[in-house]
Amino acid sequence: MTGVVQTVLFWGLGAVAVAAGVVVFRTDSMARATYALAASFVAVGAQVLFLHLDYVGVIVVLMMVMEMAVMAVYMVMFMGMNPALMPMSMVHSRKTSLGVAAGAFIVLAGGALLVPWPARRGAPAVDLTVSLGQATMGSKMLVMLVVSPVLFSTIVSALVLALPRSRYDRLGDDLRRRPAEDPQPGGVGR
Amino acid sequence: MVTVSVAWAPLALLLVVAAAWWAACLDAVVSGGRWGAPAAEAARLLRQRRRTLLAADRLLWRLGGGGLLVAALLMVAVIPLGRWTLSDLGVGVVWFNAMDVLVWALVWMAGWGANSTHALVGGYRFLAQALAYELPLMFALTAPAVGAGSLRVADVIAAQHGLWFVVWMPVAFVVFCACVVAFSVQGPFAAAAAADIGGGVLAEVSGVDRLLLLAGRYALLAAGSAFAVVAFFGGGDGPWLPDWVWTLVKTFAVLSVLVLVRRRVPLLRPDRLVEVGWVLVLPLTLLQLLVVSVVVVVR
Numbered sequence: 162m163t164g165v166v167q168t169v170l171f172w173g174l175g176a177v178a179v180a181a182g183v184v185v186f187r188t189d190s191m192a193r194a195t196y197a198l199a200a201s202f203v204a205v206g207a208q209v210l211f212l213h214l215d216y217v218g219v220i221v222v223l224m225m226v227m228e229m230a231v232m233a234v235y236m237v238m239f240m241g242m243n244p245a246l247m248p249m250s251m252v253h254s255r256k257t258s259l260g261v262a263a264g265a266f267i268v269l270a271g272g273a274l275l276v277p278w279p280a281r282r283g284a285p286a287v288d289l290t291v292s293l294g295q296a297t298m299g300s301k302m303l304v305m306l307v308v309s310p311v312l313f314s315t316i317v318s319a320l321v322l323a324l325p326r327s328r329y330d331r332l333g334d335d336l337r338r339r340p341a342e343d344p345q346p347g348g349v350g351r
Numbered sequence: 352m353v354t355v356s357v358a359w360a361p362l363a364l365l366l367v368v369a370a371a372w373w374a375a376c377l378d379a380v381v382s383g384g385r386w387g388a389p390a391a392e393a394a395r396l397l398r399q400r401r402r403t404l405l406a407a408d409r410l411l412w413r414l415g416g417g418g419l420l421v422a423a424l425l426m427v428a429v430i431p432l433g434r435w436t437l438s439d440l441g442v443g444v445v446w447f448n449a450m451d452v453l454v455w456a457l458v459w460m461a462g463w464g465a466n467s468t469h470a471l472v473g474g475y476r477f478l479a480q481a482l483a484y485e486l487p488l489m490f491a492l493t494a495p496a497v498g499a500g501s502l503r504v505a506d507v508i509a510a511q512h513g514l515w516f517v518v519w520m521p522v523a524f525v526v527f528c529a530c531v532v533a534f535s536v537q538g539p540f541a542a543a544a545a546a547d548i549g550g551g552v553l554a555e556v557s558g559v560d561r562l563l564l565l566a567g568r569y570a571l572l573a574a575g576s577a578f579a580v581v582a583f584f585g586g587g588d589g590p591w592l593p594d595w596v597w598t599l600v601k602t603f604a605v606l607s608v609l610v611l612v613r614r615r616v617p618l619l620r621p622d623r624l625v626e627v628g629w630v631l632v633l634p635l636t637l638l639q640l641l642v643v644s645v646v647v648v649v650r
Contacts, residue, residue, distance in 0.1 A: 192411060192463050199456065215442045216502070223449035227485070230455040233463075234478060347626030348619075 171211050178204035189248040191236045199229035216290045352431055352505040354439045363427050363437060366599075370573035371423075371566055373603060374610045381611065396562040404466055404555055412464020415552075416560045418457040419567025426450045426574040429504050433587040433595030436505065443504035444496045447578055448489060454534045454571065455481045458543060458552060461564060465555035473551020477543035479621035480533060483628030484540070488530035490636040494523035494643045495582040508586035517583040519646065522639035524583045526632060528609060531575030535568050538613025542621050576606040 181201035185194045206221035237246065252258065286292035298305050331341040340350050375389035429436065429443035440446050455478060462474020496502050498520065499510035507516075517524045533540035536552075544551040556564055580586060580601040587594025589601075619627075 190408060192408060192460075196411065196456065196460065215440060216445060219442050219445045219449050223445065223452050226449070226456050227452045230452075230459055230478060230481075233456075233459065234475065345622060347630070348623030349626045349630050351626075351630070 167211065171208060174204045174208045174211075177201075178208070186251050188251060191240055191249070191251075192233055194251050195229050195233040195236050199226055202226075202229070213285075213289050214293060217293070352439050353435050355435045355437060357437065359435075360424075360428070360437060363432075364424050366432070367420075367423055367427050367570050367573055368566070370576070370602060370606055371569035374569045374572055374606050375565075377607055377610050378614070381614065393562055393566075396558055399558040399561075401560065402555060402557040407466045407555075408464045410464075411460040412556075413560065415457045415460030415462070415464055416556060416564045416567070418460075419454065420563060420570050422450050422453045422457060423567065423570035423574040425453075426571075427577060430574070430577045430581055431504060431508065431586060432598050433593060435595065439503065439505055442502045444492055444502045444507065444582075447504075448492055451488065451530075451534045451571075451575075452485070455485075458536060461556070462543070462552040467555045469549040469554040470552050472548050473543040473545075473554065476545075476548075476551065476621045477536065480540060480542060480624055483621065483624040484530045484533040487526050487628055487632045487636045488534075490633070490640055491523040491527040491530065492582070494520045494636075494640050497640065497643050497647055500647065504581055508581055508588070511583075511585040512588060515583060515585045515588070520583065520639060520643060522635055523643075524579070526636050526639075527579060527582065528575075528605075531572060531579065532609055532613050535572040535575060537568060537572055537609075539616040539619045540624075542618055545618055572609060573602070573606055576609060577602045579605050 178201045181197045181204065184197040185201070188194050188197060202225035203222050206218050206225065209218035209221055212218075240249075326344075328336060331343060332338045333342075340346075372389065376386050379388040380386055426447050428438050429440050429446050431439075458477040459474040462470045462472075462477065465471075495507050495516045498516055499507040501507065501510075510516075529540075532538050536543050542551075544553045548554070553561065553564065577598070580598060584601050584605070587598045589597035592600070
């Protein structure tokens with residue numbers, strides 16, 4: 162692709178991302194809002210491809226579409242009065258949110274414009290994904306290795322605390338009941 | 352690998368539609384119908400007027416129905432036909448995975464858009480099923496990538512010269528094929544469009560929308576079969592015939608087997624499937640991945 166086409170596409174994708182982001186708040190349907198957000202993320206993922214970070218870009222698309230597909234279920238289930246199957250407004254606390262959004266935009270955009278960005282020294286690495294990974298995690302691998310089991314055990318313990326039923330409900334007081342008594346039986350028959 | 356111009360994309364679409372057509376015809380014949388039945392049904396649907404529904408979310412509905420075919424075409428974009436490919440993307444395997452995740456959103460939108468209970472239940476059923484098959488699918492895809500030491504589809508094919516991955520990654524292959532049937536909403540994984548909910552996501556679609564949805568499901572099956580060929584059957588690898596012929600022959604063979612086998616398996620309930628997927632299939636796939644990794648390290 163020539164430089165001009167690339168530039169037009171890159172800025173076009175940026176415009177799509179922002180427009181889809183606006184639609185999130187303008188639409189009156191939870192489903193449309195969720196998938197407008199997904200479209201915004203997909204446009205950003207496509208922009209990342211232009212930075213020659215193919216892996217990161219494709220993963221952004223993959224994760225965000227998956228996340229929004231699941232999110233749509235929860236949004237429809239929990240947001241709104243009679244689950245969000247009916248049209249409803251996507252905004253609340255209008256003034257506070259507008260103030261916070263404007264403040265965050267000014268800080269971030271101002272920072273992006275005012276920070277003295279360094280000039281490029283040397284050439285870009287051959288494999289940008291590898292060098293990005295090295296730069297973000299290379300010297301902090303120990304932290305990463307510790308953080309992931311901590312995060313995982315947090316999820317598991319939060320689930321254990323949140324679940325109303327324990328193993329005694331499933332397997333009886335002596336834990337000997339087989340198969341377990343589940344409101345929703347699984348396919349393996351445990 | 353030769354990257355061809357985007358101008359060849361219509362040919363890729365034509366091949367996907369031809370393969371989908373073949374799958375539909377084969378299915379019609381083994382169901383006791385005629386070879387021409389899908390053509391007749393397509394002609395009927397093209398002439399049929401769209402059903403109008405109260406408060407339907409037309410945008411999401413049309414996106415969901417028409418998107419399946421687009422997702423299938425985007426999958427095929429990284430699958431080489433012999434030595435020609437539309438895109439020699441360095442992360443082709445992940446690209447395929449991302450495109451099959453699009454199906455999550457598309458099927459749910461097809462179910463949501465109609466503003467009909469049965470269609471909506473179908474959409475939710477598909478998401479439950481997707482939670483069951485997606486992780487096994489990801490790790491089944493990881494096996495050939497680890498075997499080749501690359502996420503580039505061309506490298507995966509090159510690494511199979513001499514010994515196809517299907518020989519020493521049989522579990523990953525079988526899991527992958529099952530997942531292809533699952534993301535195509537077909538056979539035992541068609542609970543989202545099952546008769547017990549009046550056709551589910553298909554309950555309200557009519558006319559050209561229905562045609563696109565039905566064709567999209569077969570197109571996904573065809574694209575998945577084509578990816579099974581490059582990931583496990585050496586792509587265009589084969590004697591005497593040109594490599595592009597081999598790619599097509601193998602794809603049609605895998606597709607035909609999937610069409611025939613999926614008919615023999617009863618419908619699986621998505622709520623039961625999640626446990627099977629996570630407690631049984633996922634560990635099996637991880638074991639397969641372990642074997643592949645050990646082989647790669649030792650060799």
